[in-house]
Amino acid sequence: MKDIASLIQHIEKIIPLDDEARQALAIKVTSKKIRRRQYLLQDGDICRHYNFVLNGCLRMYLVDEKGTEHVLQFAIEGGWIADIGSLHTDQPSHFCIDALEPTEVLRIAKEDLIDLYVKHPAFDRYFRVLTENAFVGMQQRVMQNISSTAETRYLLFLEKYPHLFNRIPLVQIASFIGVTPEFLSKIRRNLMA
Amino acid sequence: MKDIASLIQHIEKIIPLDDEARQALAIKVTSKKIRRRQYLLQDGDICRHYNFVLNGCLRMYLVDEKGTEHVLQFAIEGGWIADIGSLHTDQPSHFCIDALEPTEVLRIAKEDLIDLYVKHPAFDRYFRVLTENAFVGMQQRVMQNISSTAETRYLLFLEKYPHLFNRIPLVQIASFIGVTPEFLSKIRRNLMA
DNA sequence: ACCGTTCCTTAACCTACCTTAAGGTTTTTT
DNA sequence: AAAAAACCTTAAGGTAGGTTAAGGAACGGT
The missing domain is CATH 2.60.120.10 (Jelly Rolls)
Structure with missing residues (x-):
């Protein structure tokens, strides 16, 4: 149906x-x-x-x-x-x-x-x-990739897809923004400090 | 006209x-x-x-x-x-x-x-x-940016736009693939060796 | 309710790439 | 033809991000 x-x-x-x-x-x-x-x-x-x-x-x-x-x-x-x-x-x-x-x-x-x-x-x-x-x-994603740091890309991702943040595993988000999950983990820790 | x-x-x-x-x-x-x-x-x-x-x-x-x-x-x-x-x-x-x-x-x-x-x-x-x-x-460019090294991106650029190689300044190509002109210069030298 | 994945984090060491600075060459403009 | 830009390269030192390894927490399937 x-x-x-x-x-x-x-x-x-x-x-x-x-x-x-x-x-x-x-x-x-x-x-x-x-x-x-x-x-x-x-x-x-x-x-x-x-x-x-x-x-x-x-x-x-x-x-x-x-x-x-x-x-x-x-x-x-x-x-x-x-x-x-x-x-x-x-x-x-x-x-x-x-x-x-x-x-x-x-x-x-x-x-x-x-x-x-x-x-x-x-x-x-x-x-x-x-x-x-x-x-x-x-286009925006290409610009972000060639001009922004990983931390900025992560923040922009959260801004653009707030509903995905606690729906998708971190490892997938890391892959999407183009970093390793280990490094994204580090980015998060830095953001909290 | x-x-x-x-x-x-x-x-x-x-x-x-x-x-x-x-x-x-x-x-x-x-x-x-x-x-x-x-x-x-x-x-x-x-x-x-x-x-x-x-x-x-x-x-x-x-x-x-x-x-x-x-x-x-x-x-x-x-x-x-x-x-x-x-x-x-x-x-x-x-x-x-x-x-x-x-x-x-x-x-x-x-x-x-x-x-x-x-x-x-x-x-x-x-x-x-x-x-x-x-x-x-x-899409291809995003994939290249998140999965390839700068050298690979340069080679892929030359492959895709062979006619642009000696028409556009190096500094512009560097900017397009997302590296500094200095680093692209180094990449080229490595490729020649 | 259990077991096996998947998932997330931490930390030490490593590398691709950036920054700054400088000098030489080519191209554009006048 | 000269002056001024733009262009390319080299090199030393720095930083963002990767790699490897390991432990614990959360989840999914049966």
């Missing part, structure tokens, strides 16, 4: 949909439950779906040659997640997506999305705006 | 335009020449245009509290540049855009772009795809 209402509500914050578009979307969308630690996308597979999180929490990350994980993105209720690069090029992804909590997503397959774009330009608009916002977020 | 042909050609690599759309675009676009070191956007101003580079080279960068510049993006022939965040929110930009070489751009004002979106959904599509590609690029 798909709870598509929250997805539609989300889209209509950006652009209204007519009944036909809503209907078309409802037909294309499928739902999926993921357990804690279960993969939604595995390194080496081609990303074939855009995923909208209904509840729970996902992370997308890269595993480097040394086996260290580097978190690129978290997604909670109301967020989208996918390896857009892999999705568009049909190349195997270098990323993994898995669940930090039991999670439920709605997903649209690439071909279905293209179909929606063609039949309902509103979706072009919605995903343009969505991607623009995500792009601006990534 | 606007050379809009190269812009249209660029767009049509992604989506064909009908005559009306081409015509509408031609009316909205203006051209502008910028001297070396001249600003196209200055820190504190609101970014009101999307800029398409016809020839030359621009950079977008942030100046931090210490006065150090951090390059977020370069744009050469065929590239787009704007502070999308500022453009969308009508908030003053924190970035500067200036010219590393004498440069000529075509530009579209925000309101005109919105008008194009409404009348010709093809532009929604084009800018969606454009932004998706830019987003993927930023």
